[in-house]
Amino acid sequence: xxxxxxxxxxxxxxxxxxxxxxxxxxxxxxxxxxxxxxxxxxxxxxxxxxxxxxxxxxxxxxxxxxxxxxxxxxxxxxxxxxxxxxxxxxxxxxxxxxxxxxxxxxxxxxxxxxxxxxxxxxxxxxxxxxxxxxxxxxxxxxxxxxxxxxxxxxxxxxxxxxxxxxxxxxxxxxxxxxxxxxxxxxxxxxxxxxxxxxxxxxxxxxxxxxxxxxxxxxxxxxxxxxxxxxxxxxx
Numbered sequence: 001x002x003x004x005x006x007x008x009x010x011x012x013x014x015x016x017x018x019x020x021x022x023x024x025x026x027x028x029x030x031x032x033x034x035x036x037x038x039x040x041x042x043x044x045x046x047x048x049x050x051x052x053x054x055x056x057x058x059x060x061x062x063x064x065x066x067x068x069x070x071x072x073x074x075x076x077x078x079x080x081x082x083x084x085x086x087x088x089x090x091x092x093x094x095x096x097x098x099x100x101x102x103x104x105x106x107x108x109x110x111x112x113x114x115x116x117x118x119x120x121x122x123x124x125x126x127x128x129x130x131x132x133x134x135x136x137x138x139x140x141x142x143x144x145x146x147x148x149x150x151x152x153x154x155x156x157x158x159x160x161x162x163x164x165x166x167x168x169x170x171x172x173x174x175x176x177x178x179x180x181x182x183x184x185x186x187x188x189x190x191x192x193x194x195x196x197x198x199x200x201x202x203x204x205x206x207x208x209x210x211x212x213x214x215x216x217x218x219x220x221x222x223x224x225x226x227x228x229x230x231x232x233x234x235x
Contacts (some may be wrong), residue, residue: 047089070181071178084120092131093129094203098129146160147194151171188206
């Protein structure tokens with residue numbers, strides 16, 4: 001970093017404007033990708049799902065509240081885990097405070113995990129979060145949306161994740177699923193994304209990407225080896 005190129009104001013401005021053209025091109029491509037995402041076909045949800053939430057037993061339809069659109073963050077927290085996933089906790093630190101804005105765009109945002117509700121509530125209180133978090137402990141929901149794996153799949157190292165058969169180190173995986181409920185109450189699965197597709201909702205990473213050092217993850221033993229839960233950093 002101490003040997004990074006420095007330029008005069010005129011040269012710096014020329015280099016910045018040249019890069020700005022690439023940023024504008026990326027923005028246009030992102031807008032196009034978002035339009036194409038909205039044009040993807042939908043899949044009607046025929047199965048009934050129930051969840052344990054702060055208001056008692058709720059169906060998938062209930063989770064929409066007063067909105068017609070629902071975003072579900074699949075938070076990695078297995079039934080016998082002592083803590084929620086550190087990476088998912090990093091993502092969840094970006095959720096609080098945006099729900100009121102989402103509601104004004106006809107969107108409800110929730111997190112879903114297989115751990116029991118009392119465990120989720122205790123961890124939520126520890127982290128100081130306020131967003132809605134429900135348990136799918138007695139439901140096939142996580143399995144059906146490809147974020148929970150069986151012991152047999154783990155033993156074989158063959159999990160269906162991110163729309164293909166792959167390996168995954170633990171029995172829970174992160175993801176986002178989006179649903180729409182029409183005026184007749186029918187629910188449709190409109191979109192899901194996994195793995196690095198989730199980066200779009202992590203504002204912290206986007207801030208990091210603006211800095212000279214960037215993520216500094218290439219030399220780490222694994223991506224995000226630096227990460228700790230917000231209450232576990234040493235300083």
